[in-house]
Amino acid sequence: MADASNSVHSVYGLLAEFEHPEDLLHAAEKVRLAGYSSWDTFTPFQVHGLDDAMGVRRTILPWLVFGAGAFGCGIAILFQWWTNAVDYPFLISGKPEWSLPANIPVAFEVTILCAAIVAVVGMLWLNNLPRLHHPLFRSERFRRATTDRFFLAIEASDPLFDEVATRKLLESTKPSAVECIEDTT
Amino acid sequence: MSTATAPATVQPPILEDNLTEDPRRQPALIMGNHDYQSVTDKVCGLAERDRAPLGWHIAFWTSAVLTGFLMVLIAYLFWEGIGIWGNNQPVGWGFDIINFVFWVGIGHAGTLISAILFLLRQHWRTAINRFAEAMTIFAVICAGLFPAIHIGRPWVIYWLAPFPNQMDMWPNFRSPLLWDVFAVSTYFLVSLMFWYVGMIPDLATLRDRAKTRIRSFIYGVLALGWNGSGRHWHRYEVAYLLLAALATPLVLSVHSVVSFDFATSQVPGWHLSIFPPYFVAGAIFSGFAMVVTLLVPCRKWFGLEDFITLRHLENMNKVILATSLMVGLAYLTETILAWYSEDRYEIFAMDNRKVGPYAWAFWTMLICNVVIPHIFWFRSMRRNLVIMFIISILVNVGMWFERFVIIVTSLHRDFVPTSWHMFVPTWVDISMLVGSFGLFFFLFLLFLRYGPIVSVAELKAEMPSPREAAAARERRHG
Numbered sequence: 001m002a003d004a005s006n007s008v009h010s011v012y013g014l015l016a017e018f019e020h021p022e023d024l025l026h027a028a029e030k031v032r033l034a035g036y037s038s039w040d041t042f043t044p045f046q047v048h049g050l051d052d053a054m055g056v057r058r059t060i061l062p063w064l065v066f067g068a069g070a071f072g073c074g075i076a077i078l079f080q081w082w083t084n085a086v087d088y089p090f091l092i093s094g095k096p097e098w099s100l101p102a103n104i105p106v107a108f109e110v111t112i113l114c115a116a117i118v119a120v121v122g123m124l125w126l127n128n129l130p131r132l133h134h135p136l137f138r139s140e141r142f143r144r145a146t147t148d149r150f151f152l153a154i155e156a157s158d159p160l161f162d163e164v165a166t167r168k169l170l171e172s173t174k175p176s177a178v179e180c181i182e183d184t185t
Numbered sequence: 186m187s188t189a190t191a192p193a194t195v196q197p198p199i200l201e202d203n204l205t206e207d208p209r210r211q212p213a214l215i216m217g218n219h220d221y222q223s224v225t226d227k228v229c230g231l232a233e234r235d236r237a238p239l240g241w242h243i244a245f246w247t248s249a250v251l252t253g254f255l256m257v258l259i260a261y262l263f264w265e266g267i268g269i270w271g272n273n274q275p276v277g278w279g280f281d282i283i284n285f286v287f288w289v290g291i292g293h294a295g296t297l298i299s300a301i302l303f304l305l306r307q308h309w310r311t312a313i314n315r316f317a318e319a320m321t322i323f324a325v326i327c328a329g330l331f332p333a334i335h336i337g338r339p340w341v342i343y344w345l346a347p348f349p350n351q352m353d354m355w356p357n358f359r360s361p362l363l364w365d366v367f368a369v370s371t372y373f374l375v376s377l378m379f380w381y382v383g384m385i386p387d388l389a390t391l392r393d394r395a396k397t398r399i400r401s402f403i404y405g406v407l408a409l410g411w412n413g414s415g416r417h418w419h420r421y422e423v424a425y426l427l428l429a430a431l432a433t434p435l436v437l438s439v440h441s442v443v444s445f446d447f448a449t450s451q452v453p454g455w456h457l458s459i460f461p462p463y464f465v466a467g468a469i470f471s472g473f474a475m476v477v478t479l480l481v482p483c484r485k486w487f488g489l490e491d492f493i494t495l496r497h498l499e500n501m502n503k504v505i506l507a508t509s510l511m512v513g514l515a516y517l518t519e520t521i522l523a524w525y526s527e528d529r530y531e532i533f534a535m536d537n538r539k540v541g542p543y544a545w546a547f548w549t550m551l552i553c554n555v556v557i558p559h560i561f562w563f564r565s566m567r568r569n570l571v572i573m574f575i576i577s578i579l580v581n582v583g584m585w586f587e588r589f590v591i592i593v594t595s596l597h598r599d600f601v602p603t604s605w606h607m608f609v610p611t612w613v614d615i616s617m618l619v620g621s622f623g624l625f626f627f628l629f630l631l632f633l634r635y636g637p638i639v640s641v642a643e644l645k646a647e648m649p650s651p652r653e654a655a656a657a658r659e660r661r662h663g
Contacts, residue, residue: 021650028415041415044221045386045646046422050415059420065427083347083355095359105364105442109371112435116375116428120382123424127417130409137412145413146390148221 012135012183013039013155014166015142016175021047024150027173028053031152034169038158042136042151064122065115072114076107135183153181203496204568214308214647217491220654221645224492228387228639229394231487237634240486245630251623258617259334267337269613276596276608281335283588284618286443287471288328288625289369290464290584293436294472295321296376299383300432303425309500311647312492315387315640316483317476318380323628324475325373327621332365361445368442375435379428382421385411387637440464447591454534454595457522463515467584470508470554474580477501481574483633492639495568502567505580509558512587516555530600538594542607546586547594553583 018024021043028041032055041050050056077100085098095102124130136142136153145151152175154166163180170178203212215224237245262269272279295317302310333342345366347356356363388408395401411417441461448460457463477498484493523531538547557579560566567573598605632638649657 020652022652042413043415043418044225044390044413045642046418047415048646051419054415056416056419059423061420061423062427065431069431079347080358084358088353088355090357092357092359099359102359105361105438105445106358106367108434108438109364109367109442112431113371113374116378116431119424119427119431120378123382123420124409126420127414129411129417132405132410134410134412142412143393146386146393146411147225151413 010182011156011163012181013153013157013161014163014170015136015139015151015153015179015181016170016173017141017144017177017179018150018152018173019176021150023174024152025049025053027152027170027175030173031154031169034160036154036158036160038155038161040153040155042142042145042153044146044148044150047150059126061119061122061126065119068118068122069111069115073107073111075114076110077103080106135181139179139181141177141179156183203494204499212496214311214494215492215644216494219491219648220651221648224644224648225390225394225641227488227491228637228641228644229391231633232391232635232637233394233396233400238486241630241634244626245634248623248626248630251620252627255617255620255624258613258620262334262613263339267335269611271608271610271614273606273608275599275604275606276593278592278596279608280610280614280618281331283585283592284621285328285331285335286464286588286592287585288324288331288621289372289443290440290468290471290588291475291581292321292324292328292372292376292472293440293465293468294476295319295324296372296379296432296436297469297472298476299379300429300436303429304433308647309497311643312489312494312639313476313480313497313501314643315380315383315636316480316493316638317472318376318383319629319632319636319638320475320479321376321472322373322380323625323632324472325369325376326628327625329369329373330621330624332369361442361449364442365446368439372435372439375428375432379432382425382428383640383643384637385409385421386413386642387640389413390641391637437465440468447595452595452599453528453530454538454591456531457519459515459518459522463512463519466508466511466515467587470505470512471581471584473501473504473508474577474584477505477573477577478581479629481570481577483638485570487633487638489639492644498570498573499564499567502561502573502576505577506558506561509554509561509580513555516551533598534595537598538590541594541598543590543594543597547590550583550586550590553579554587557583 016027018027024041024043024047028050031039032053041047041054043050080103081098089097091097136145136151141149142151152170152173154161154170156163160166167178167180203214203216205212219227267281270279270281272281295314298310298317299314302314333339336342344350345356345363385408388404389411392401392404392408395404441464444460444464447455448457450456480493480498480501484490520535523535526532538544557576560572560576593608597608648654
């Protein structure tokens with residue numbers, strides 16, 4: 001088994017290809033129940049029910065977005081107060097120097113802008129994107145992951161990963177192909 | 186035996202088109218026998234053609250020339266100052282602000298379709314949202330251009346931004362004009378992010394299909410390394426939903442804030458509390474009309490009839506009819522409010538619109554916006570491509586004149602008759618309006634040529650899976 005453990009280091013993982021989204025759902029359930037942790041599915045679109053089949057934990061993104069919105073709102077109101085009522089107060093049309101209703105439109109826009117930026121940047125950051133290269137991109141077969149094929153990859157870094165047993169598990173889910181992905185980095 | 190055959194006769198027949206009005210049946214979102222591969226081939230194939238059709242070249246180079254002309258005119262404007270426009274005292278706002286409000290109004294449809302229809306689970310939006318979002322981005326670019334160049338000294342435009350400066354001054358946040366700066370720039374940035382985030386999976390598809398190194402590189406960088414990971418999709422969908430939820434109040438706020446520019450002033454004809462909803466309804470009206478204007482020829486030229494079906498267009502026309510009624514109600518309310526106020530200046534402003542020197546503009550607006558869309562009460566008209574194309578253009582003519590009526594007729598005769606003055610546009614005014622259409626189509630045609638013009642990933646999610654499709658075929662023929 002010494003050779004096998006050596007080869008594991010140069011292997012990124014095992015990739016199984018499915019033709020039908022339903023098959024991928026079953027496979028994902030099976031892999032999750034087998035106790036794997038470092039694995040993922042790859043689909044051309046969001047397959048309904050895949051989150052549950054994979055047991056994906058709900059992302060904290062909404063909380064980040066809420067925080068960003070609250071921050072934007074607070075900063076916008078404080079900033080308007082400081083600039084128009086404290087640092088450079090001036091009288092225009094007899095309006096009060098500080099009155100909240102006049103500051104709501106800008107506060108609203110800044111709230112939305114901050115929240116939206118964090119929604120996009122936060123999503124990319126949590127997804128470790130941009131990442132222009134990925135070991136799976138070496139697979140010619142994997143190019144169809146953005147068109148019409150459904151994939152499941154179990155990484156070699158998973159503590160349960162064993163090239164033979166994992167391959168057997170994947171083959172039991174009736175994939176159209178199983179491929180070993182090399183990792184040269 | 187009878188129990189086995191009875192359900193088959195009760196079930197309504199399966200129609201090949203999706204125009205059924207039967208509420209028991211879910212109309213198909215995609216026509217034809219498509220699978221994941223063929224949908225991808227169809228949409229991505231458009232961006233992968235080696236040579237664009239002749240019609241595209243003609244349209245593109247015409248709009249490119251117009252865009253160049255617009256740039257020359259802007260240089261001329263910066264050199265000479267805004268005296269080359271027809272603006273005068275008292276008509277301080279002319280074509281510049283008319284065009285701004287017109288374009289920003291058109292820019293409402295995209296985010297409305299993407300965000301509000303997404304939250305309302307209107308799945309038919311899937312085929313047209315990308316298209317409408319692109320239209321929004323380019324319309325807002327055209328809109329943002331006019332306020333930027335209409336200020337007397339455009340080289341100090343950065344004074345609008347709140348930044349510490351040697352004059353120790355801050356912008357006046359109590360001014361609706363500054364609210365406008367924030368509203369339009371926020372709207373542009375959020376719409377841009379929404380559009381881009383929606384495109385990431387499709388850009389990844391284009392990357393994976395790329396045949397040349399250069400295409401693979403450009404789409405690869407734009408796709409940010411998207412690989413369709415299930416864990417990524419989860420966060421992606423949450424982010425998309427959050428963006429839709431954020432964009433929904435935003436899209437309603439933008440034209441409200443634009444209307445505050447008018448409503449918070451004392452000018453008769455502007456000082457009305459009905460302005461925010463009136464402007465928003467008008468924006469949706471003109472935006473949907475613009476989407477129809479663009480969709481009717483594009484779906485034909487690009488062969489997208491299977492995805493952008495007649496039912497989509499009919500739905501759009503229903504929205505146009507509904508918003509036309511809202512706009513008509515707003516015109517009526519405006520007049521009644523003026524009469525009820527017993528304010529002589531308000532009453533005069535309304536009468537002056539209807540019988541004054543610009544009455545032709547008012548009646549053009551009324552006929553195009555309130556009278557003509559009633560044709561859409563007839564189903565056959567809602568489904569007639571030629572009719573809807575003509576009406577959609579007339580609606581935008583009417584909506585442009587609406588802004589002309591609001592701005593020019595209110596300003597040219599206000600309180601004191603000695604200060605009255607007519608507004609006559611110069612050739613520069615008219616050329617810049619034409620040039621802004623050039624810029625809009627220049628950007629739009631570039632997108633049609635190189636971008637994923639239909640959201641492929643979303644379309645696939647709406648399709649029945651191959652097994653479901655096979656089962657449905659079985660039922661139909663078996």
